[in-house]
Amino acid sequence: MSAIASNAAAVGSTASLPSRFNELSSEDFMRIIFTELSNQDPFKPSDSSALLEQLNSIRSIETDIQLQERLGAIVFQNQLASAGNLIGKRVSGLTQDAIRVGGTVQSVIRDGDSVGLVLNTGWLLPMDNVEFIDSPPATPSTPTGGTGGGSSGGGASGGGG
Numbered sequence: 001m002s003a004i005a006s007n008a009a010a011v012g013s014t015a016s017l018p019s020r021f022n023e024l025s026s027e028d029f030m031r032i033i034f035t036e037l038s039n040q041d042p043f044k045p046s047d048s049s050a051l052l053e054q055l056n057s058i059r060s061i062e063t064d065i066q067l068q069e070r071l072g073a074i075v076f077q078n079q080l081a082s083a084g085n086l087i088g089k090r091v092s093g094l095t096q097d098a099i100r101v102g103g104t105v106q107s108v109i110r111d112g113d114s115v116g117l118v119l120n121t122g123w124l125l126p127m128d129n130v131e132f133i134d135s136p137p138a139t140p141s142t143p144t145g146g147t148g149g150g151s152s153g154g155g156a157s158g159g160g161g
Contacts, residue, residue, distance in 0.1 A: 083108040083115045093131040
């Protein structure tokens with residue numbers, strides 16, 4: 001299993017390129033394993049339990065990566081929905097340049113992997129930087145005039161017996 005061990009050591013030694021490991025697919029790992037098996041000494045076969053352990057580790061890593069991606073998508077969708085609920089509300093917080101801004105949320109915008117609130121003051125407030133949320137002041141309701149509702153008798157409803 002020297003090819004796998006040396007490949008793992010090469011991947012582990014490139015700390016500046018952690019994404020290279022994520023780029024390897026299960027097909028790449030299988031190719032490495034089959035290369036190792038075809039090049040092993042028939043009189044000194046590799047330990048199959050170590051091979052199976054590595055396969056299980058690979059599958060576990062792949063599953064963790066997929067789970068992380070799915071959770072990230074769910075968190076993003078949740079943040080987008082929460083931002084949508086802020087439309088019409090007054091908010092304040094810090095912009096990306098650490099400028100304190102405030103205003104009423106007019107719309108929501110997706111900026112890459114983040115969500116921003118477009119304020120009526122012209123500012124874009126990242127959803128992660130919201131510090132204060134307030135409902136807009138209630139407008140006084142004006143009576144619509146007209147009759148006071150209810151029914152004015154006089155209907156002919158037959159209730160004979």
